[in-house]
Amino acid sequence: MMGWRMQDQEWRKGPWTPAEDDLLIEYVRMHGEGRWSSVADCSGLKRSGKSCRLRWVNYLRPGLKKGQLTPQEEGIIIELHGLWGNKWSTIARYLPGRTDNEIKNYCRTNFKKKTTPSQNQKQQKLKVALRRDQYQQVNEMMNSNVLPYRDDDNIGTMDDAIAVKSERTTSDQQQHSQSLMAQDVASWWDIVSEDGLWDEFLWNQGNDHPNQPVMMEQSLSSFLVGLSSKQYLRNAAEAYDSKHIISDSLDKIAKSNKGK
DNA sequence: AAAATCAGCAACCGCAACAAA
DNA sequence: CTTTGTTGCGGTTGCTGATTT
Incomplete structure (x- = not known):
């Protein structure tokens, strides 16, 4: 009997507003994590359960680390990605406070070859x-x-x-x-x-x-x-570091200095 | 100075596994 | 046992601000 309401429901999409975040935080405070599909019913948020879950897991959840990955974290990602491939959520379990999405984005921008169909x-x-x-x-x-x-x-x-x-x-x-x-x-x-x-x-x-x-x-x-073994991957990570991360950092520093 | 391109990131989508009915 | 609903995952898109042409 309630089903018809969902069918006509137009879910909001796109970036979240602070007000929406507050509603979601409030919902989780009252009802706990999970039961995402009922968020709209209880909180007035016009967001799908999927969208709410994603927002909570990747952004609102307490204990999330913000900001750049540390060199240690980068090393772990390189090691584990070498071991397991694109198992983002598995890798994320070894990096407290980091999300699979974050790691996926990191690897994509740093490792993936740019596909220039040239x-x-x-x-x-x-x-x-x-x-x-x-x-x-x-x-x-x-x-x-x-x-x-x-x-x-x-x-x-x-x-x-x-x-x-x-x-x-x-x-x-x-x-x-x-x-x-x-x-x-x-x-x-x-x-x-x-x-x-x-x-x-x-x-x-x-x-x-x-x-x-x-x-x-x-x-x-x-x-x-x-x-x-560890040593091999450590060498690899170091080589990778020196080849990309360090030189990239130096580039960035050089560029930001150039502007002054 | 404007347009084009790029990089970083948040969020979306389809799919599949699992659970509940 | 099938159907329906929910959750989690990984690939991908699209927006925004920065950089390049």
Whole structure:
């Protein structure tokens, strides 16, 4: 009997006003989190439940950190995105006070290759294709020397990954594979670190991109999870830092100084 | 100085999982 | 067991202010 009212309901959309925020805060104070679909009935807000939930979770919820991500937080995001791919909400659980949306936006603006449908991109794809063989070679060499990562391994954290790996590897093997790893990661790094491929690698880690050039095969990504360790990713994060974040910051500082 | 382009961010959408009826 | 409603997730859009041309 009440159903008809919802059908004609025109939900407000777009940015939230302070008044709307107050109404939502008041609603949560009275009724607690959840039951979002009844917000409109109780509070007079002309917002859909979805919209209300989003606003609360991403902006109004207490304990949210505002402002720029710290270098530590950035490091965690890089590590975990490398491990899990675009699992924003999972990553967000390791960053108290940060939202999945925030992390998603951060990664998108920092890692994702800009898609300019220009010759530039064609060239890029050609490069990737040309190097595929090199990847395969590195791949095969690694896989022949290293115990494979298993899909059913319950690897939740970096430490888990290290534990599983060392559990399965004798110290001889470990030494052997570590020296190999050093060589091959170095050559792999040479390939990837060239213009833009690193960004693309970070972004694609752990995701399915069936239509893209076969840059990151499942085997290589497994290799990274199973074989790589904290140290590797730390190096990667540092390299990333020095390559982008630090230089970006310096650029910004330089630009803001220029204006004075 | 104006127009075009870009970057950052908040919010929207569709989908899927789950729950309630 | 099917239908209907709710919530959460990830991809994407669109607005706004800054930067570039």
